[in-house]
Amino acid sequence: MSPSKLDNIQPIDISTFQHESIVYHKQDSSYWFYEKSSESFPGQAFGLKIESVLYHTKSEFQDILILKTTNFGNCLILNGIIQCTERDEFAYQEVITNLPLMSHPNPKKILVIGGGDCGVIRELIKHIKNNDNLIDSITMVEIDNMVIELSKKFLPQMSKYHNHPKLNLAIQDGFKFLNETDEKFDIIITDSSDPEGPAQEFFEIDYFKLLQNCLNGEDGIVIAQSSENIWLNLEYLKNLKEKCESVFNNVGYAQCYMPSYTSGQLGLLIATMNKDINLIDPIRKFSKDEESKLFKYYSSDVHKSSFVLPTWANDYLNE
Amino acid sequence: MSPSKLDNIQPIDISTFQHESIVYHKQDSSYWFYEKSSESFPGQAFGLKIESVLYHTKSEFQDILILKTTNFGNCLILNGIIQCTERDEFAYQEVITNLPLMSHPNPKKILVIGGGDCGVIRELIKHIKNNDNLIDSITMVEIDNMVIELSKKFLPQMSKYHNHPKLNLAIQDGFKFLNETDEKFDIIITDSSDPEGPAQEFFEIDYFKLLQNCLNGEDGIVIAQSSENIWLNLEYLKNLKEKCESVFNNVGYAQCYMPSYTSGQLGLLIATMNKDINLIDPIRKFSKDEESKLFKYYSSDVHKSSFVLPTWANDYLNE
Numbered sequence: 001m002s003p004s005k006l007d008n009i010q011p012i013d014i015s016t017f018q019h020e021s022i023v024y025h026k027q028d029s030s031y032w033f034y035e036k037s038s039e040s041f042p043g044q045a046f047g048l049k050i051e052s053v054l055y056h057t058k059s060e061f062q063d064i065l066i067l068k069t070t071n072f073g074n075c076l077i078l079n080g081i082i083q084c085t086e087r088d089e090f091a092y093q094e095v096i097t098n099l100p101l102m103s104h105p106n107p108k109k110i111l112v113i114g115g116g117d118c119g120v121i122r123e124l125i126k127h128i129k130n131n132d133n134l135i136d137s138i139t140m141v142e143i144d145n146m147v148i149e150l151s152k153k154f155l156p157q158m159s160k161y162h163n164h165p166k167l168n169l170a171i172q173d174g175f176k177f178l179n180e181t182d183e184k185f186d187i188i189i190t191d192s193s194d195p196e197g198p199a200q201e202f203f204e205i206d207y208f209k210l211l212q213n214c215l216n217g218e219d220g221i222v223i224a225q226s227s228e229n230i231w232l233n234l235e236y237l238k239n240l241k242e243k244c245e246s247v248f249n250n251v252g253y254a255q256c257y258m259p260s261y262t263s264g265q266l267g268l269l270i271a272t273m274n275k276d277i278n279l280i281d282p283i284r285k286f287s288k289d290e291e292s293k294l295f296k297y298y299s300s301d302v303h304k305s306s307f308v309l310p311t312w313a314n315d316y317l318n319e
Numbered sequence: 320m321s322p323s324k325l326d327n328i329q330p331i332d333i334s335t336f337q338h339e340s341i342v343y344h345k346q347d348s349s350y351w352f353y354e355k356s357s358e359s360f361p362g363q364a365f366g367l368k369i370e371s372v373l374y375h376t377k378s379e380f381q382d383i384l385i386l387k388t389t390n391f392g393n394c395l396i397l398n399g400i401i402q403c404t405e406r407d408e409f410a411y412q413e414v415i416t417n418l419p420l421m422s423h424p425n426p427k428k429i430l431v432i433g434g435g436d437c438g439v440i441r442e443l444i445k446h447i448k449n450n451d452n453l454i455d456s457i458t459m460v461e462i463d464n465m466v467i468e469l470s471k472k473f474l475p476q477m478s479k480y481h482n483h484p485k486l487n488l489a490i491q492d493g494f495k496f497l498n499e500t501d502e503k504f505d506i507i508i509t510d511s512s513d514p515e516g517p518a519q520e521f522f523e524i525d526y527f528k529l530l531q532n533c534l535n536g537e538d539g540i541v542i543a544q545s546s547e548n549i550w551l552n553l554e555y556l557k558n559l560k561e562k563c564e565s566v567f568n569n570v571g572y573a574q575c576y577m578p579s580y581t582s583g584q585l586g587l588l589i590a591t592m593n594k595d596i597n598l599i600d601p602i603r604k605f606s607k608d609e610e611s612k613l614f615k616y617y618s619s620d621v622h623k624s625s626f627v628l629p630t631w632a633n634d635y636l637n638e
Contacts, residue, residue, distance in 0.1 A: 020346075027339075032364065043390025044578075045351065047364030071362030088550060091629065231407065231578045257576070257584060257629070259363075259550045264583010265576060297629040305624030310410065310576070310616040 006153050012053040019056065019065060021080045033067055033075070035082055040194065041232055041262045046082070048072055048260070054154055059146040061198045066154050072260060074154050076117055078147070079197045084117055085260045089158060092225075092266050094298040095256040095306060097123035099270055100187045100221040101134065102282035102303060107186045109216060112140040113174035114199065115191035116147030118159035125161040126294060139168045139185070141177045143198050175201050175210065184216035190224035203227060203240060208247040208271075218274040222248070226267035229255065230313040237267065238317055244271050252279045253317055254306040256297070268306075280307045325472050331372040338375065338384060340399045352386055352394075354401055359513065360551055360581045365401070367391055367579070373473055378465040380517045385473045391579060393473050395436060397466070398516045403436055404579045408477060411544075411585050413617040414575040414625060416442035418589055419506045419540040420453065421601035421622060426505040428535060431459040432493035433518065434510035435466030437478035444480040445613060458487045458504070460496045462517050494520050494529065503535035509543035522546060522559060527566040527590075537593040541567075545586035548574065549632040556586065557636055563590050571598045572636055573625040575616070587625075599626045 014022075014031050023032050031050040048069045055066040065077040073086025084092070097120050101107050112120050118140075127134045142148055148169075151159040161167065170177060174190070188211050192199035201207055202224065211222045228236045237253065245251045248271035258266045270279050285300040309317065333341075333350050342351050350369040367388045374385040384396040392405025403411070416439050420426050431439050437459075446453045461467055467488075470478040480486065489496060493509070507530050511518035520526055521543065530541045547555045556572065564570045567590035577585045589598050604619040628636065 034364075034366065036366075043368040043388060045353075045364075045366030045368075047353065047355075047366060049362040049364075069362060231576075255576075257550075257574075257582075259582035259584075261583075263576075263578035264580075265578075291630055292634050296631045299627075299630045299633070301627045302629060305627040308618075308620045308624040310621060311610055311618045312615045314618070315611050 014053050017053050059144055061144045078193050082260050088259050091256050091258050091297040093119035093123050098298045100223045102284040103279050104221050107134055108136040109185045110138045111185040111188045113190045116142040117151040118162045120191050121161050125164050141170045141172050141174045143173050145171045178210040178214050186216050188222045194227045205243045208244050212247050221272045223270040226269050229263050229265050229267045231263045234316050249273050249275045256306055333372050336372050378463055380463045397512050401579050407578050410575050410577050410616040412438035412442050417617045419542045421603040422598050423540050426453055427455040428504045429457045430504040430507045432509045435461040436470040437481045439510050440480050444483050460489045460491050460493045462492050464490045497529040497533050505535050507541045513546045524562045527563050531566050540591045542589040545588050548582050548584050548586045550582045553635050568592050568594045575625055
């Protein structure tokens with residue numbers, strides 16, 4: 001189905017809908033979505049109760065499922081993995097956006113790779129609307145236009161700035177874009193899905209090299225979700241961080257609470273060439289009042305504490 | 320079944336075992352435990368894949384289920400709610416024990432209410448074994464002896480100090496114990512299950528009054544799990560904190576990552592009569608090397624960051 005036809009779509013009849021992640025529970029006649037992965041997080045599952053199935057398709061790149069849940073609002077699921085729910089998405093969006101933004105001395109040009117739900121765009125535009133004198137232009141490169149179109153329809157609070165005049169949108173493979181562009185960016189945010197799917201190449205050393213090459217000078221900062229978290233596969237994270245450290249001089253690992261993500265958290269890798277940038281203690285701080293106005297999750301205290309890891313994980317990853 | 324008969328018990332045949340929290344999945348012939356609560360956390364579920372059912376009983380007080388899971392080790396479940404898994408229990412145990420212990424100027428006498436898995440006892444005894452010159456005596460008051468006996472058998476790493484000479488164990492209702500005792504304690508740790516079950520009275524103002532009455536002077540510190548977390552029911556938490564503040568002069572709310580708990584986190588309420596005690600920045604700090612030796616989760620940085628809440632929750636709970 002083409003995006004232009006999205007206006008006419010009807011909710012799906014769940015009683016006849018078949019999807020491997022959706023289960024019917026006889027005892028209370030309820031339908032549940034269960035996130036499971038025998039490879040990435042074996043033996044554990046997270047479930048959301050479904051009010052209705054809003055949309056399902058297999059796009060050129062992935063399985064896209066959009067649910068209206070009973071308690072988490074609308075929920076975007078790619079290849080069986082929750083990308084965002086309306087209830088808690090702000091945590092992820094605010095942290096992945098503001099960790100680099102508050103650490104960069106002069107962040108003018110921002111690139112977002114992925115991010116089709118436009119939640120990161122919303123967080124960036126917030127600073128433009130607030131006249132923070134930070135961002136001049138935003139480029140977003142998303143491979144799957146369907147994700148953007150569906151977010152416009154089903155995640156309106158996330159996607160509300162999808163056509164903001166400061167946003168240049170390219171529907172293209174992020175890896176290819178970085179390879180071909182002559183532009184340089186102050187911050188590059190990789191807001192991708194997990195490696196199983198079209199985002200696979202975003203977790204390899206060649207990608208970190210490409211990112212570094214597209215940064216505007218030493219001060220440039222990149223951030224990416226780490227796919228795994230410290231409780232699941234610390235060895236993988238160590239390896240990913242080492243790949244990143246082979247390219248960048250200054251690398252940190254941060255995490256934030258995300259109830260609808262595996263283990264209830266999101267992991268992030270942040271990096272820059274400039275050893276003197278303190279990624280942990282942001283150079284740009286708002287007053288408490290401004291923080292309350294601008295953010296729901298982020299604050300300069302949250303920024304700092306997001307780098308504090310449990311002793312065993314810190315010893316393994318950072319020492 | 321009496322505790323003395325625990326030596327002879329056999330694993331349960333899961334194919335004939337019936338429990339409302341256990342579901343059979345035909346597609347891969349697997350059995351899963353699902354934690355659900357239509358009252359406490361409607362519309363969301365956490366699942367663990369089961370290797371075998373080690374034990375099930377309805378004790379005088381509650382439904383007790385012990386599972387061997389495929390990826391989280393052995394797991395204790397009371398009334399359908401996960402109390403601990405061998406994989407991540409250390410986070411909870413270390414934080415609930417060390418937040419008060421590292422903030423109290425001279426913690427000699429410790430009382431634990433609940434805590435039948437003996438994980439908190441293990442964390443306390445660690446300091447005795449390390450000659451930290453902190454703890455003189457520990458009293459634990461657990462209502463359900465069956466939980467202790469089962470933990471000795473199925474959670475040996477948690478319960479290993481159940482018969483340590485510094486531990487006085489009372490099998491009794493915690494509320495009743497506090498009402499009747501003449502003893503005073505420097506720290507009282509309430510390591511209870513959620514309000515649905517025998518722990519109901521631990522979340523009421525009368526309980527906070529009893530706790531305060533049993534503290535040894537102004538410096539005494541109490542800590543308790545909050546049952547709800549900030550993502551689920553912030554209003555309930557605010558109300559609980561206000562109850563606590565009506566009794567104590569100095570109250571804080573902390574949280575820690577706990578992948579096997581609802582929303583992937585645990586909330587804690589900590590309180591003292593002494594306004595000058597800084598609950599957030601501990602007075603007692605170990606060197607990094609000692610932290611790595613003593614703790615898997617806790618550190619003085621973790622201590623401080625556990626009080627950092629997302630902006631919206633901080634504004635609502637603390638301002």
